[in-house]
Amino acid sequence: MLGHSPSISVLIADDNMTDRMLLSSIVRRQGHHVLQAGNGEEAVKVFEQMRPHIVLLDVMMPVMDGFEAARRIKALAGEALVPVIFLTSMSEDEALVRCLEAGGDDFLPKPYNQIILAAKIHAMERMRRLQATVLKQRDELARHHGHLLNEQRVAKAVFDQVAHSGCLGAHNIRYLQSPYALFNGDLLLATSAPGGDLHILLGDFTGHGLPAAVGAMPLADVFYGMTAKGYGLAETLREMNAKLKRILPPDMFCCAALISVSVNRRVVEVWNGGMPDGYLLRQSGERLPIPSRALPLGILSPERFEPTTQFYSVEEGDRIFLLSDGVIETTNHDETLFGVERLEAVLDRNQDRDRLFEDIREALQGFHGESRDDVSMVQVKVVDTASLPPVALALDRGQPTPTDWSVNFEFRAQTLKRYNPLPFLLQLLQEVQGLKAQSGDLYTVLTELYSNALEHGVLALDSSLKRDAAGFAQYYQWREERLRQLEEGYVKVGLTVQPEGRSGGRLVITVEDSGAGFDVASTLARVNEGVAYSGRGMKLVKALSHGVSWSDDGRSARVEFAWGAEA
């Protein structure tokens, strides 16, 4: 016994009354509802009005034959599947082919076999229901897709607000990024630290779509927040890693390259965790790779994450170039990768660094690569800070401010090893309303004095080492080593704020170290003659503050800042 089809409506069109009557009885007996038509034209009319599920059409009919009727019924059905079974006593293959070409789905030969007819109706009805399900699911999918796209649009709008609070628009930064890079997990952020250092992050989250985008916001928050407070790369990296480790699911992480460009100190500090090689492109044409030496963010637990950064000396006009793996992984028709060699060839060929992005794009096009929207590149040129726009200042909110106080800190060996007190000290000084306008200079001076105290004083590093590239690398290597081995020593920082006049004030900073000191007089003389790199810090401190002096054989420095009634 054949599986019983659910009851459907069947249109039977045949000009032969006998055949029509017989077929109708057969179909009715199988439990279905029957509609009848005597010719092709009638069949189309009945179909249009009643929309039967299946149509049985005789081929040879007057007024309009079965083929034409089938074509019109199929057209009326549109996307829905209306199975058409031709009734025919033709046996020639050619005739049967015509049936299929007219859109017929099957034939039923005469004399009618009711078992075969039942089987065919059963099969056709299954197909019809399948098609209906497919269409319904397609429409549902389209609706969901529409919702998803909308959600992504909103997410992107929110993120753009976050991302654009940075300074990617600075004139010494050039970048290339697809507007929907966010949903490929690509992240590009840039902002200034209080001392004028420029921090840039190029990141690549695993995954696609909203999951990839969602980690970007907390990361950006940490990056901007900590940089603004004056934290260095290491502290910012620790915080970003801890945050991502905490909030991302176990199989998600973020490859990242983070750089800090300090024009004042002519130093670039870099960290690369999982991104392709970045490049330091010197004016001379020399190309230095900045390879990945660490695991991406969000993998190691905070206890095991120890960010080690590399330092490179830079001159005005040098550039740092970072890129995401979209460039290298661009493939052509033969599934060949564009690859690192081709990229480096472009870098070597390129004459005008301002045209670097164009050269790379041309190379990618010439490679017949499929264009991707996860190609992100950024280029930073080392320029004089004076040419950069000033950092935005906090407005006077009329909060109470401490105008008359002093504090002394002593940071000893164990603290010096692990802790950077500068952001904290700056925060403290930020409480003083009158000093806010000079935050940048304050931070620069504090950093300079503290670094000198720590590196030249406590760690006894000779700053003249930094004269050339080899010495430079050596200097930072020794710095890391000696800091790790440090057992004794201290840096003392004293801050005194006193009011002057009605709304003015004066800040005195003293920094003292446990080192051997230095010959202040001769160093100052060298500085005034414009010789020797080592004196650069002193020149800067002099320029930015209200007055500086050294005592105790160079072990103690004293700097003054002042603000007047107009503050």
Place this chain on the structure above:
Amino acid sequence: MTLAHLDLAVLAALHDIMGEDYPMLVRTYLEDSQARLTRLLEAQDPKTLRDSAHSFKGSSSNMGAAGLARLCCELEHLPLAAPQAEVCALREQINSEFIQVRAAFLTVLATDAL
């Protein structure tokens, strides 16, 4: 005993399908066929002739008149170049066969009514 011009097995199946509408089906066929036969006999052009033969073949085969259906099939597939004599001969055979078929059906109806 098989009636020479009708397939009893087919008739039984028809009876089964149609139930009490069986006599109406037979009567419809006989009326329909009369008109169809007339068209076939009077057809002037080859297309009308072929189409009529085709159609008559269809309903006849459904009704179990196998012999009649076969003759119609022969007429339908006669080549265009066939001599007129052949056409006339076949038409004659179809006519006679139908008379037999009709008689057989009327007998069947009569016995059923009993």
